[in-house]
Amino acid sequence: MTQPRLALAYWLVPCALVGALLSTVPQSARGADDPRVWLQRMNKALATRNYDGTFFHISGGRVETMRIVHRVRSGRVTERLQSLDGSGREFVRANDELTCYLPDQHTVLVEPRQDRGPFLGSLPQFDATVSDFYRIEALPDTHILGRPTRVIAVNPKDQFRFGYRLWLDEKTAMPLKTQLCDSRGQVIEQIFFARLDMPESIPDSDLAPTVHTDGMRWVRQGASADNASAALAAYRASQLPPGFRLTVQGAQTIGGATAPASHLVYSDGLATVSVFIEQSSSDSGAPSALDPQAQAPEAPMQGLARVGSGYAFSTVVQGHQVTAVGEVPAQTVEFIAHSVKISSGAEIPHH
């Protein structure tokens, strides 16, 4: 593989990402036991090895059994993630496309997901700053699935970000167990392998979706190439939690919207927060509707929402709808959203 294809390992990318970022940390004298070396190994294993495993995903009080098949052949990565419980949903990533099979909804969604530009571009040149915000340490070795395992902790140093604990197979450096934790060490999400094979080759049949697509609706999402208006593009977060910085600035037409929103991405290298700034259809403040179902989609929004393992927070700033979304603690999205202002020196078109 000639280029890192982090996105391809999306199911375990947190691990890969940690490894990738830390691999750039210049260390003149890193021993074989250095946790950063282990994270590098893990990253490499995730990106370059073939594997086929079944794991439990535990989050939000639910246990799901999933299967992952990952194949690298002639530098091309094909990957399939499948829910083994109930829904029958499957994601297949191949040829720069992510295909979501949703048999329960009779829908197949195809999205272009090139491993270029914004995603990799949002990875900062991570140097010693990583250790300003995360503390990496080796915990006592243990056994998982009967195999000797290294345990690495990536601990956030403050409450603005989450951390990880990783159980890496001594022999292959594959993460047999992963935990997402808050700054107090409370586990938010876990992944445990019940089975993990690393075969020399994986047949095409193991990467083909098991879903029968007869009669299903295919929906292809196009890439958005719009520009946000100058008024929206002038907004920035005026204050950020320590370590976060602007890594991507662009525009995004949020589904159903008539005009593209300004989309800012802030990252500390591991954690990422998107900020969307949109023209609000109303200059009034917060809606008073108690029932969100009763709200018109265009109504101004305010409030905090849980999103997977992270949060979204919406507020209205000078008549603009500002929403911050990220796999971070609630207060991080709140902090960033509240600080959004017209950046100094920016032209402010009047309307």
Added chain:
Amino acid sequence: MSEQIREQVSAFLDGELPDTETELLLKRLTRDGELRESFGRYALIGEALRGAGSQILTRGFASRVNLAIDGEPAQAPAHAQLRREARWWRPIAGVTVAAGVAAVAIVALQQRSISPHLSGASTTAQNVAAPLRAAAPTQLPLQGGGGPREALSYTVVPAASTEAPSAIAPARLTNYVFAHSKYSSGLGQRGLLTDLLIDDDEVPPIPAQRAMPPPPAPDTRVAP
């Protein structure tokens, strides 16, 4: 579930089960579908106690996809769609229904962090519940000014205001999440994708009644 398994599951969900025991538990889970089912239910209750009910409501990927695509649900009657939406996403307004639970959960976390007798692997619903009840009247700083402050819990959505809850509309939230996922770190992508694979119809959201901690049993065991 036997009491032993229950305790193991509880410790497991807290990330406090020793790896050797975890392995045994997982092996058991792998071959015992019934246990897995009750495990899920148990986890649900445990998370409710931690105030993560809103997470359960953020299911319904397909609904979200449909809404993201064309603003209307496909292949589903409107009322069913609404119900599903309500299930996956009932923002702060909905969460305030269970605000009592969330508040209790905050206390639980505070208690757990400061009270040695509450920490440990055997934090079952029962023995959490008793101290919770006792601590419930504690004043909770639920509303923040938006600036940096010590997080009480990452699993609790603070009730912004019970009088005037506001919300992010479900479809729009969906769209934000999708838009974010393209730019997000791997964490965001992975979290999103695994979350999206999960069937939203399999387990209902936590009803407020169910999420309420059970009354403390007289023989509630509290570790020394």
